[in-house]
Amino acid sequence: MFCIQCEQTINTPDLHGCVFRGNCGKTPETSDLQDLLVAMIESLSAWAMTAKAAGADVTKAAVFVPKAFFSTLTNVNFDPARITAYIREAEALRDELAATCAAAGAAKPDHPLADLTVKGLCAKGLDDAAKAVKLNADGVDADIEGLQLLCLYGLKGAAAYLEHAAVLGVRNEDVEAKLMETLADIGRRSNDAAKLLDTALSIGRLNFEIMEMLERANTTAYGHPFPAQVRASAVKGKAILVSGHDLRDLRLILEQTEGKGINVYTNGELLPAHAYPELRRFKHLVGNYGSAWHNQQTEFAAFPGPIVMTTNCILDPNPGKYADRIYTRSMVGWPGCTHLATDDFSPVIEQALAMPGFTADEPERTVSTGFGRQILEGAADTVLKLVGEKKLRHVFLVGGCDGARSSRSYYTEFVEKVPADCLMLTLACGKYRFNGKSYGNVGGLPRLLDVGQCNDAYAAIRLAVLLAEKAGCGVNDLPLTLVLSWFEQKAIAILLTLLALGVKGIYIGPTLPAFLTPNLINTLVSAYDLHVISTPDEDLKAILG
Template sequence: MDEQMFCFQCEQAAHCTACTGKSGVCGKSADTAAAQDRLTGALISYASQLIGEGRAPAPEQALLLMEGLFTTITNVNFDPQTVDQLTESIHAACPGIGFDYDMANLWHEPDEDIRSLKSFVLFSLRGMAAYNYHARVLGRIDPELDRFFCEALQTVGSECSIDTLWALVQKTGKASYRCMELLDAANTGAFGQPEPVEVPLVIEKGPFIVISGHDLYDMKCLLEQTAGKGIHVYTHSEMLPAHGYPELKQKYPHLKGNFGTAWQNQQREFEDIPAPILFTTNCIMPLRESYADRVFTTSVVSYPGVPHIGPERDFSPVIAKALELGGYPEDTAIPGINGGRSVVTGFARSAVLSHANEIVAAVKSGQIRHFFLVGGCDGTRPSRRYYTEFAKLTPPDTVILTLACGKFRLNDLDLGTVAGLPRILDVGQCNDAYSAIQIALALADAFQCGVNDLPLSLVLCWFEQKAVCILIALLALGIQNIRLGPTLPAFLSPGVVRVLQEKYNLMAVTTPEDDLKAILGEG
């Protein structure tokens, strides 16, 4: 095939505009991009037919929607054949569709603000679907949310006004917040409330498996199947917060530590690794020959030529590969980006709010001057050093909340403590933005003020569609003064950006020094 792609859904978009031609910056081929467009068009038509029946979709129908949307997220699926198989599954489930929505209608929409707002909603739905999928595998389903997915997709595929789309952006933000709440309930219900824990960045000698991604159910299945086999399990990237959950860390002592840093460093860090790597969600990059024969995928992740573990979650091939490779002959340190030998995670809302009285007292007494939420997605641009430098510059009487893989820019820094708390508090995965919001709401209640009146500033980094759905949720909650980087999304038109700036004072990051001075009123 001689496909030509158009994709501007992630921060890597070429020239901060869009990836076109035969491949994207992420490594996705034009064939895969075209398959994902066909899948999205089928999903829009499928959702429109379901909602036209006047009821929420059945659980199996909603699951198909979530799998389809999840598959189109950046760095999830590089295999056009498996993407087309999902499209065929949609046609089989709903043979009366007749025709699929043509995504070219959206990408070539002449009104740039309409295209921008529809894209904002669609990309948010993709991120929300990932969270919804993770919650579903743990038994948490919300029929009203399932119905909203259908309504929103139908609107994206329809002729509508700017006002209608702005209203949909607000509704999508509220639905995104509910998705994160649903997943939080699923994770804490299954694995307990996260607790602070120090996680070593040293790989012990002997056989081991590295598990990357976000899905805690996959983690549990792997830990169950490796128990008693002499194999250690190490988290990678967004799986790091698994160490904070009591039903995982305390129940399975062979969950040992964390391997490497953020997802974008894997091609270097996985070089000749003597162990298999299991990818569970959107953290996979184009594979290098030096470790390609050690990679496995599961769930919606797929890569051409890589063994895939099906829905039964039988990880026997991964276990066999770990035993065959044998691991390192001696304990091997793989330090953090800043040279640290361990990191701390597990500071979700229950852990932080157990110190609420002390935190409030420390703020009132002047011990704590300000809180920063510095986190989000990491990525490859050199400008992302901004977040490390910003953290280093924060005064010693401030606290940094961090989450998602963006934390690897700063989570191994030794910034000391303030008022008895570590100055860096890792709240968890990207979906744990819900937990961070709950911390902010609780503090606002304690101080009897609004969240925007707290000594709290959000300095966020974005990369892909789960970050987009978090941003849209924060805006729907009325959160003001968010600093976003390293660039503003290419899919946001100048007109849409202007409205977001006027209504929410959304702004792009500048330099760590200037932004910090502005936040603390020192400029």
């Protein structure tokens, strides 16, 4: 296997990437099958573009590709059988389009994977096929390979956001076509550095469109978020825990459990769900349990009810002995765990009723969330007024993915050391490093504002654009600094979006992606003033003077 897509990557001089087993728990079989799936949807995408040019309907491919691509992100699907099924479905869809193209007289696409096939192959044959399409091709320059992977991983993140929007019925055929066109192009393995860098930035621009679609999908379905104090301690009673990112699944569970005496808790990236009017109206959505994804093996083991994992961030449930009560949805998978292929959550509900739940109320603790785009834009004039009056010195966005490395304590310390005359925004699960504390107010505004999920990064970007417009300056002229924590491919997509928008001076850590070579890092530093975090004191001094 060769996997280098996330911050858990083993990156030593002798092992550049995970090659024996993923630090996430991914086996070589699973990793290689994921690479083969990527190659097959690259082939499918190439045929879809040819078919579309011939006037054919490519809807089935456009719907399938983002979901299948999403299944290859970090900590999403570890089940070889499920991934193999995606590979075979992709090939079947590709062959349908090939037949359509032949009937229309369209030529076969000029693509190295156009004829990729796995028909009739057993497990050993699939393994051999995967080795033929491995991501670390022999003889490829390290800088070129790094740019190829930057494009691939950034597009994975964009595909995940596109799938999040699609499950809520928000689709855009032009955007879907652009995603498939880019995926097909990545499959050609260009060795042109300038072209690859242009592709990476085009992925960032595409992701900006996709994130607007996702925000529109969420707010149309559930209303605009508004600030909420969310209980972070247990309530006596039967319980179901919902983790991941999917608001639709949470809504279905709330509807199906209403009146059944079951309390529903969110976990991880679903904390911001409590800010949406159409979700918080359910009285049995009682709070948020636990913290970031990397703590789940301990926290899930202690939860006295079933758990539903709706999207990425699943870890091996076997050490915590809760594999018999964790359920996976959509593209998520773990071998031996129950997968719910329909919207019927009856098995989860029945298990919740059979389990003890929490036997007593815990002392009440709360955390805040819900400072979405509408709220932030409403505060824009106040922010500029406070800046003009020199009551507000600087705005920081401190957010991104959390992880288990001890170096991530940087973000806790950074927030604690930000001066009292500064405002802090946060989003994604990185906020669990510091969101349990009170940081007071500045000019009547809470100093720490939780914008939401990583999916809600669009809100923070739009605020920056609005502030710049109102102030009559560029985004880089604002007293605004982004301090980001990187982990996986959604974060790469967001970083590419920021770079495509021309945002400079970003601080990122605790480590940079291992697929970015020193030459590529120097290129980004030179072009975008990108900074690798050092210490909170040094970075604050550099930013604030």
